[in-house]
Each structure stands twice: as structure tokens, then as C-alpha cells.
Amino acid sequence: MIYYYCQINDRGYIIQFKKAFLRLYVLGYLYRQDSYGYDLVNEVSKSSLVPEGNIYPLLRQLKNEGYVTTYLKESPEGPPRRYYKITGPGKKEKENLQEQWFLFTKEFNKLLLNGEDNE
Amino acid sequence: MVRIMNKNSFLKKLSEELRGIPEEERKDILAEYTEHFEVGMAKGRSEKEISISIGNPMIIAKELKALTLVKIAERESSVINISRAAFSTLGLGVFNLIFVLVPLLIIFIILISLFAAAIGITALGIAVLIAILFEPLLSDYLVIGMKITPAIFLSISSIALGILFFIGNIQLVRSLYKQFLRYLKFNMRVIGDRRQKDEI
Numbered sequence: 233m234i235y236y237y238c239q240i241n242d243r244g245y246i247i248q249f250k251k252a253f254l255r256l257y258v259l260g261y262l263y264r265q266d267s268y269g270y271d272l273v274n275e276v277s278k279s280s281l282v283p284e285g286n287i288y289p290l291l292r293q294l295k296n297e298g299y300v301t302t303y304l305k306e307s308p309e310g311p312p313r314r315y316y317k318i319t320g321p322g323k324k325e326k327e328n329l330q331e332q333w334f335l336f337t338k339e340f341n342k343l344l345l346n347g348e349d350n351e
Numbered sequence: 352m353v354r355i356m357n358k359n360s361f362l363k364k365l366s367e368e369l370r371g372i373p374e375e376e377r378k379d380i381l382a383e384y385t386e387h388f389e390v391g392m393a394k395g396r397s398e399k400e401i402s403i404s405i406g407n408p409m410i411i412a413k414e415l416k417a418l419t420l421v422k423i424a425e426r427e428s429s430v431i432n433i434s435r436a437a438f439s440t441l442g443l444g445v446f447n448l449i450f451v452l453v454p455l456l457i458i459f460i461i462l463i464s465l466f467a468a469a470i471g472i473t474a475l476g477i478a479v480l481i482a483i484l485f486e487p488l489l490s491d492y493l494v495i496g497m498k499i500t501p502a503i504f505l506s507i508s509s510i511a512l513g514i515l516f517f518i519g520n521i522q523l524v525r526s527l528y529k530q531f532l533r534y535l536k537f538n539m540r541v542i543g544d545r546r547q548k549d550e551i
Contacts, residue, residue, distance in 0.1 A: 296421075
């Protein structure tokens with residue numbers, strides 16, 4: 233499981249953490265409301281944790297996997313927008329990832345703080 | 352070196368880099384990025400600002416291309432499709448040369464030897480059968496050192512075994528194809544692009 237979140241590069245840093253996090257973050261956002269690409273990119277860019285450029289490939293991947301669907305909706309300003317909507321399997325995937333995420337951080341925190349407790 | 356692009360040069364670059372995927376898919380992707388630019392501009396952001404926030408079209412195209420080719424290989428099974436899908440993922444991560452290409456080559460080599468073995472066993476049976484049938488004519492050239500009944504039995508069982516082996520191999524190809532696609536998808540979920548390496 234840990235492999236899913238982390239891959240260590242030659243300098244010993246965790247590099248894959250962000251990609252898995254972005255997946256969960258986007259599914260979580262769509263869990264609360266339907267959204268369109270620009271809005272999602274904008275939302276993600278508020279946090280320095282996630283690289284914003286990868287949103288569209290990620291959305292496409294989620295669509296291929298059947299976790300989201302799209303529909304077009306007119307907007308008061310600018311062109312019609314392609315909205316993304318989470319599906320049943322998508323909600324399941326989000327809950328699953330979230331559970332794994334919490335489990336992972338809990339275990340990791342335990343490991344990390346263990347040494348400090350003893351001092 | 353990073354060159355800041357405006358809307359048109361970004362879309363043009365993306366379109367160029369997406370060559371090799373179906374036209375319909377390419378148009379769909381471009382429409383999505385065009386929409387992103389238009390929404391952003393309607394909100395008063397400049398083209399360059401937006402293009403920076405989307406990222407490098409070359410890197411984006413690589414990922415989108417790999418996604419599309421894997422989808423195609425899933426829909427339509429063929430050696431060409433799976434190879435194209437596999438090769439498209441090579442550019443996604445530094446280690447994919449080892450993680451994707453090596454397993455693919457090993458699978459190919461094993462499958463080719465298994466098929467060769469199946470064909471060899473069948474061919475052996477056929478050769479023995481032909482030898483038995485034409486023995487009266489060929490008796491000057493070859494001598495079958497067996498009685499006729501066991502020889503026929505041997506040839507027919509060898510042909511049957513060869514054919515069964517061949518059918519088994521086809522089943523194996525099907526299941527390996529599915530497994531390998533699943534692996535490619537897993538690989539794409541996990542492997543990031545090279546840029547992330549310098550980011551941290």
C-alpha cells in the first residue's frame with residue numbers, strides 16, 4: 233500500500249506522493265459538487281501541495297476508469313463548460329482511497345512520533 | 352528553458368504533440384484546453400498567465416497520448432495496439448524503460464518460444480504421419496523403425512497434443528494481455544512525470 237503513495241527518488245525524496253494525493257483531492261472535490269476544468273485547476277492551485285498542470289490528464293484518466301462522467305452546460309460568461317460529475321464507482325473509489333490515506337498517515341505519524349515520546 | 356506561450360502557440364504545440372492518436376480524441380482534448388483558455392480570459396486573466404498555470408504542453412501531451420493508447424489497446428486487442436500503448440508510457444517516467452519495456456520483451460520472448468514449441472510438436476506428428484502414408488514410396492530413402500500401429504498412434508497424439516498446446520497458448524496470450532494492460536494502468540496512476548523530480 234505504501235508503494236501507492238510513495239516512490240523514493242535517487243535523492244531519497246518522496247516524489248509520487250503528490251500524484252496520489254491529487255487523485256484523492258479531485259475525487260473528493262467532485263464528491264461535494266460537479267465542477268468544470270478551469271474551476272478545478274483554480275481550486276487546486278490554491279494549495280501549494282498539488283501540481284496544477286496535471287488536472288486534465290487526471291480527469292481524462294478518471295473518465296476512462298468510469299469514476300467520472302461529463303456533460304456540457306451553458307454559462308453566463310464565456311463558452312459552454314464541460315462539467316465533471318462523480319459516478320457511483322467514483323464515490324466508492326474516493327472512500328476507498330480516503331480510508332487508505334488515513335490509515336497510511338496514522339501509521340506513519342505513529343512511526344514518526346514514536347521516537348519523540350520516549351525522550 | 353521554458354518559453355511562455357500564448358493561447359495559439361500552446362494549442363498548436365499540444366496538437367502537434369498529440370499526433371498519432373485518433374482525430375476525434377485529439378479534437379476533444381483540444382476543445383477542453385480551448386475552453387480553459389476562454390474561461391480564464393473571460394475572467395480577465397492573460398493568455399500567458401493561463402498557459403503557465405496549465406503547464407508544459409509536451410509533458411501534458413505525453414500523458415494524454417499514453418492514456419488514449421491504453422484505452423485503444425483495451426477496446427481493440429492487438430499486438431500493435433499493446434506495443435504502442437507500452438511504448439507511449441516509456442516517456443512518462445525515467446524508470447519505465449525497465450518497468451515496462453523489460454517485462455514486455457520477456458513476455459514476447461516466452462510467448463514466441465511457447466508457440467514455436469506448439470507448432471514444432473504438431474509438425475512432428477504431421478511429418479510422422481506423412482512418412483507412414485508414403486512409406487511404400489519412400490522405402491528406399493527412409494526406414495521407420497516402428498510397427499505401423501504405434502507409429503500412427505504416436506503421430507496422431509503428437510498432432511493432438513500440439514493443437515491443444517496451441518489453444519492453451521492463445522488463452523495464455525489473452526490473459527497476459529489483460530494483465531499487462533492492468534499493469535500499464537497501475538503504472539500510469541503511480542508514475543509521475545520527470546518534472547516532479549525537480550520540483551521538490
